[in-house]
Every structure is written in C-alpha cells, then in structure tokens.
Amino acid sequence: VFLIGFSSILYKLFFEQKEKKLIKKTFSKYINPYIMEELLKNPAGSLSILGGQKKEITVVFADIRGFTTISEYLPAEEIVKLLNECFSVLSNIIFKYNGTIDKYIGDCIMFFWNAPIEQKDHPYLAVSCVIEMFRELEKLNQEYSFSKNFEIKMGAGINTGEAIVGNIGSAHLMEYTAVGDTVNVASRLQELTKEFNIPxxxxxxxxxxLNNRIPTVSLGKVLLRGRQQEIEIFGIKA
Structure with missing residues (x-):
C-alpha cells in the first residue's frame, strides 16, 4: 500500500512538472513573472485555457510612428537599435501593468488584459498603461535629441469586449492570441488616431x-470598417 501511494505521488509530481514546463514554454514571452507565478499555482487549470475560451478582455493596438522619416537620416543598424530600444521600453511598461503581449506586427504592438488570468478594472489598467507609454516615448525622444519633425510618435486604439482567447495556429506554429470583433475594433480605432489627430x-x-477617472472627449459616432452599427468613440490626450 505504501509503495502504491508513493508511486501515485511521484506520478502526480512528474505530470505536474511537465505541465509547468509547458506553461512556461507557452506563456514566457507574453507575460511578466507575476502572472506566470499565478498560472503555475494551478498548472492543469492554466493549461485548460489554451484550448480556447470566450471572455471579456481589454485589447490595445499601439502603432509606433516616425521610423520611416528617421530612417532617411540614420543608418540601418541605428534604426534597428532604436526600434529595439523603443519596443523594450514599451514592453516593460506593459509588463509593469500586468498586460499580456500578443504580438508585434511591424511597428505595431498588440496587447491585452484579463487573460490568461482574471484582472479587475482591466480597462483602467490598459488606459493608464498606454498613457505611461506616451510619457516614456517623450523621454526617448529627448534622449535622442530628435526635433519635432523627426520624433517617434504613437497612436493607440483601445477596446473592451468579448473575444476568443487561446492557442491558435497550425501544428508548426501555435500562438496564444485573441481574435474576434473586439480585437478588430481596437485595430480600427488605432487607425483613426491619424484621421482625428489624437494619440x-x-x-x-x-x-x-473608466467612470470619469481619466479625462476623455467625445469624438462622435463612427461606422467602423466591417461593422454594421456605429459606436461612439472618445479621445484622450496623452
């Protein structure tokens, strides 16, 4: 009986370690150590979310602008160095606010809150994070002594709603990501920052x-590409 019980414990520990390794492999590039720690408290439960779940998230698309103009005056290696430094600074802020980095799409970062772990007040976290990102970009511009004509800028679109979140892809490449209308709307809002000239x-x-905790201004109702109903949008000055 003792041997059977001991074997059962070893068996459980073995599979728990395998589950923890898989969690680390899957999530390490997307989340900060705090969220990883939370996931590792319940390995089996954490792995179950990879199959896909519908849940409310707040998603952000942040587009870094100005590199095309700057590239005319700096060599390629300097541009790559600057781009990497810029993404490093912004990624650290996202992790500071416990956000999940989904992917880098050229000069754009997609990230979200409330997955893979539950997070209270995630819309407020997202907006606060983005505002701090703008402040750090300003410091970076000052550090590189860019003139107003050649500074790094950013436009960000933020939306809250239901999305499908999970491991999506092929047998060769799987990524933990979010998809759905909520994500598409955030992307469209980012595009509108150019049209409305607001960050x-x-x-x-x-x-x-937000409950009036951060000042916003109504920009009216818009019909976004791919949607049938208008939504009201609001601007925030960073």
Whole structure:
C-alpha cells in the first residue's frame, strides 16, 4: 500500500512538472513573472485555457510612428537599435501593468488584459498603461535629441469586449492570441488616431468603465470598417 501511494505521488509530481514546463514554454514571452507565478499555482487549470475560451478582455493596438522619416537620416543598424530600444521600453511598461503581449506586427504592438488570468478594472489598467507609454516615448525622444519633425510618435486604439482567447495556429506554429470583433475594433480605432489627430482613441465601452477617472472627449459616432452599427468613440490626450 505504501509503495502504491508513493508511486501515485511521484506520478502526480512528474505530470505536474511537465505541465509547468509547458506553461512556461507557452506563456514566457507574453507575460511578466507575476502572472506566470499565478498560472503555475494551478498548472492543469492554466493549461485548460489554451484550448480556447470566450471572455471579456481589454485589447490595445499601439502603432509606433516616425521610423520611416528617421530612417532617411540614420543608418540601418541605428534604426534597428532604436526600434529595439523603443519596443523594450514599451514592453516593460506593459509588463509593469500586468498586460499580456500578443504580438508585434511591424511597428505595431498588440496587447491585452484579463487573460490568461482574471484582472479587475482591466480597462483602467490598459488606459493608464498606454498613457505611461506616451510619457516614456517623450523621454526617448529627448534622449535622442530628435526635433519635432523627426520624433517617434504613437497612436493607440483601445477596446473592451468579448473575444476568443487561446492557442491558435497550425501544428508548426501555435500562438496564444485573441481574435474576434473586439480585437478588430481596437485595430480600427488605432487607425483613426491619424484621421482625428489624437494619440489615443477608446471605444464607448472602455469610456464607460473608466467612470470619469481619466479625462476623455467625445469624438462622435463612427461606422467602423466591417461593422454594421456605429459606436461612439472618445479621445484622450496623452
């Protein structure tokens, strides 16, 4: 009986370690150590979310701008160095606010909150994070002594709503990501920052959750590409 019980414990420990290794392999590039620690408290439960779940998230698309102009005056290696430094600074801020980095798409970063772990007040966390990102970009511009005509800029779109979150891809390449209308809307809002000439645009759903804790201004209702109903959007000056 003792041997059977001991073998059962070893068996359980072995598979728990395998589960923890898989969690680390899957999530290490997306999340900070705190969220990783939370996931490792329940390995089996954490792995179950990889199959996909529908849940409310707050998603951000942040587009870094100005590198095309700067590239005319700096060599390629300097541009790559600057781009990497810029992404490092911004990624650290996202991790500071316990955000999950989804992917880098050229000069754009997609990241979100409330997955893989539950997070209270995630719309407020997202907006606060983005505002700090703008402040750090300003410091970077000053550090490199860029003139106003050649500085690094950013436009960010933020939306809250239901999305499908999980490991998505092929047998050769799987990524933990979020998909759905909520994600598409955030991407469209980021595009609108150029049109409205305002650094941050949020949806009415995000604005409602902020409860007037951060000043916003209504930009009116818009019909976003791919949608049938208008939504009200709000701007935030970083």
């Amino acid at each position: 941050i645009i949020i949806s009415e759903y995000v604005n409602e959750k």
